Amino acid sequence: MRNNNQIEPQGFDVDELFQFTMAKNWMEVLRICKSHPSDACKAKLTKSEETVLHIAVSSYHVRERGANALADIIRQLVKSLPVGQAVEILKAENKKGDTALHLAAALGSVTICECIATKDRELIMIRNQKGETPMFLAAHHGHMEAFRWLHELYNWNAREPDYSLCRRNDGDTILHSAISGEYFALADLITIKYDRLVNSVNEEGISPLHILARKPNVFESSSNLRLCDRMIYRCVYVPEVKSHQSRRGDWRSIKKTEEHYPENYQTCVNFIRLLSTAFRIIAPLGKGQDQGQGQGPGLVDQGKNGRSLTDTADPEEGKMEGQASRGEDSDSRQPGSTEDREIPIEGNQGKELNDENTFPPNYATCIQLFKFAINLALIIFGIGIWKISKMREKKQRHNRAVRMMDKLIEKESRYKYSHDGQNPINAAERMYAERIDIPKAAPETPDTPSSSKDNIPASKSKDEKNKIESKPEANPKDAKETSILLAAKMGISEMVEKILKTFPVAIQDLDANGKNALLLTVENRQIKVFDLLMTMKLPEFVLYQIDNEGNSAMHLAAKFQEHKPWRIPGTALQMQWELKWFKHVKTSMPPQCFIQYNKKYETAREIFTKTHQKLAKDGSEWMLKTSESCSVVAALIAAVAFATASSIPGGVNQDSGHPVLEREPIFRVFSVASIVALCFSVTALVFFLAILTSRCEQRDFKRSLPRKLLIGLSSLFTSISAILVSFCAGHFFVLQDQVHRGAFPIYAVACLPITFFAFAQLPLYFDLLWSIIRKVPVRCYK
Structure with missing residues (x-):
């Protein structure tokens, strides 16, 4: 719905522009904007005070057909802006305070960010109502390429990065957001580019390590894997991340993948990628091969489909404008896709994550052959590629979480003494004189000059710069719970062990x-x-x-x-x-x-x-109801078994008193099955009656009641099986002359209802058996 209070600029129809925009007729929108570049691009069309650029960027979805064409339309819209008013138009905000660059960063589109941000680097420092910059939104939604591109552009030629863009109004930093969204590859990149954010806290005193401690699901210790899943988890291969020294990059060197094929070829390309993924899952490559394929998106290497971004300077505006050839970029990845890649890590942090390090190097081939055989057997027996792929992703996420945890704990400064035996006042002054901290609140106006060092007037002294740029961070000691307390409460044994070994x-x-x-x-x-x-x-x-x-x-x-x-x-x-x-x-x-x-x-x-009074009462009621139901079944089986045992198929020989069919093998089966059914049904009935007459005190739930129930259920299932065998054996003499070969299928169909009943009770039986065997309970993390 268009804002009716909007004053229509002269020279074009705002309603017509609104209709074309809502219909996504972008060619007509482009025609109007080129005819009236100043007025049409300034006009706010919706109730949310969005301009044409806001709506066009919001409509961009990589997976949709025509995404490349829309990206070209947005690029032409930005290029058509008047030279003197381009930056002012691009600074237009909607009701939430978001500019077009905010929306492009939230979508993760490097192409759109490029055509907007290169007009003026100060667009990157504009904050919305929550105090979020475009770079913060890119990190918040897990878009690594967009984040890194904006970081390199804004901090181009700066001695150190500007930390003022990394925090929003509530005190959360980009590292808080990346860990909260479980974008650990992006979090690794942030710790390399903004290492001081490791010990940053928000207004509540929560550090990034606190955020990680509240996520037990990303650690192996909190994953309750079944036997089959655990076997796959141990055998699946996750390549080790190669070590790489962190270095400062150049925004012009960031490459973006380009798809060199028409859009109608997408189905064939996806099918080929599927086959390639299946092959890598079944037969994982060796460590050297995996590392040779560019495991390191944080620091961009030479890729197969990369294309460079050329930089040209506009002498009239004095602004940097990057012009790239048409084609899609790395925003073809959805939010959270940073987990598909790895960040190079420093030192030897990733060594302990490789399963092969627990064996001698000459065992590597045997281990790979064993894992390949296990994976192949799982696929043959119906587990499927999807199961192996799921376990691979889970293990990869666990490894990244552990690597992130190690990095945060190694840089933890909470347990160090603050003043180190010096004068506290002098130490504090020296500490704040040597660092640039992150301002808690956003700038009052979007037009505030950039707070990076290259944009601060040279006339100001170093102390004045620090006063403008920095505010003391909240004291980490004000946090209600430390990281080890949170990890202990959430059950993250890896974090507790690492913290206690380090501190x-x-x-x-x-x-x-x-x-x-x-x-x-x-x-x-x-x-x-x-x-x-x-x-x-x-x-x-x-x-x-x-x-x-x-x-x-x-x-x-x-x-x-x-x-x-x-x-x-x-x-x-x-x-x-x-x-x-x-x-x-x-x-x-x-x-x-x-x-x-x-x-x-x-x-x-x-x-x-x-x-535990209520729990014991509820458990007693469940025990009594279960015993009552099972005792009725046991009594019926005992009556039938007694009647069956007393009746002999074929009768008795009057001369010798022996059964007529005693020499038949089936008769022996009938005799044994009938007596087994009778004995076990009576045994089940006795144990169920023992439960019904029990006092059901709290201490009885530890051994007495569960064992009685287990023995009763075992006897009941045995008696059911025996009475069915006895029935089939006795009835076999009736059908052996007429349908000798068809008797067994008939008996199998006749036993199906009882079989279904038995299978329905098996989960209870196995749970009961497991609870008795386990000496220590198993925690549930769901």
Whole structure:
């Protein structure tokens, strides 16, 4: 809907331009804008105060047909702007404060960013209402190529990058956004280009490491993989990222891929790419071959389909304008596609991520052959390429998360003493004199001059520059929880182990309730982290730590969590694993923790009994209902088995008293099956009755009740199978003369209903068996 309050410029019809724009008739829009370049491009057409450029950029979608043509239209629109008014028109904002460059950066289109930003570099520093610059939006949506292009253009010829563009009004930086969106390849690039953002915090005192600690799903320790998935995960090959020293690039050297084929060839190209991907999954290339294909989008290498961006200077405007040939760029990747590529890392950070490092080098060929055989067998047996590809992506994401975690922890400065034995006042003055920090708030107007060093007037002193550019960052100590506390609460054992190895004093961290990492681990039922801490040589005061309410680790282990953390269905089995968890903590902690009272004069056992009453009640009701249903079935089978055992097929020989068919093999099968059905059905009935008459106290859920239910179900399934075999064996004598060969298919069809019932109960049976066998419960992370 067009804004009715908009004053129509003379010389052209705004309504006509609005209609053409809504109909996406871009040729007519281009004709009008070229006829009236100043008025048509300035006019705000929609209720959101968007201009023609806003709508055209928003309509650009790489995957749609005609995307290349629309990119050319936008390029011509920008080129048709009047020389003296081009920058002013490009600075036009919508209601959210977004310029056309903001929208292009959010879409990740390097081509559109190029034709707009090269008009004036100051367009990159304009902020919207949230304080976000175009470079921030490119990072926020995970567009690595667009982010790097804007970074190189704005910081061209600068000694160090301008950190003022990296933060929005709420204090979040581009590193916060990249990690929050799980764009770890982009986050690696940011830590190379803007290394000081590693220790930056937002207004709430949250650092990038805090953001990563809140994402347990990106770490292997929080992935509950089944046996088949775990086998694929271990065997799948993820190429190691080659090391590369970080260097400053040039925006003119960034290459963009160009598709050298018509759009109607897209289907064939996609099919060829699919076959190539399938081949790489089945037969992964060696380490040297993978690295030779350009594993490093952060620092652009020579690509096969690359094309250079030539730079020409416009003497009239004095602005840099890049002119590129037609063709699509790297914005053919969707948001988040940065995960498809890798960033070169420094040093030896990626060595531990390679599976082959655990074996001698001469074993590499054997390992690759073994993995190839496993992958091929999985495909043959129906697992499929998609399963292997899914596990490969999961493992690749886990490796990137660990690499990002290592980099953040190695540069962590939280545990260093602030003043280092010097005069605190002098140290603070010297620290802020040597650095340029990030301003928390956005500039008051979009026309504020750039805060990069090359744009600050030379007449200002260095101290005055720092006053303008910087504001002290929020103190990281103001954060409510440190990174190790968050990691312990979320169950990220990799992060807890890395932090404690790098900063052993981190085990002393406490949250607002006086809980350390061990107490938070016990409270949140994080078994892997708890076992990890127990294997470490922790100081004794860590084990005896109590919170502000006087609760020790045993008290917190006794409290019931409403979110049901255990990976087992059913309230009765949940109760069983609660008892096992309580015992596991009890046997791992010092004995003094168990008899200790909290401030309410409650012991851990009293808290367990009090908080688990409802769970025990629900588990008892489920046990009784299950036993009642199964006991009825067991009683029916016992009656039928008794009647079957007392009746002999073919009768008895009157002279000898022996069965007439005793020499037939089928008769022996009938005799054994009938007695087995009778015995096991009676056994099942006895155990179900034992559950019905049980007291169902809390301690009974640990062993007594689950074992009785397991034995009852096992006996019931055995009796069902035996009675079916007995029926088929007895009935075989009736059909052996008429349909001897067709008897077995008939019996198979007759047994289908009972078979379906048995298969329907198998999940319960296996869950029950698993819960009994497991000594330590398994945490659920969903």
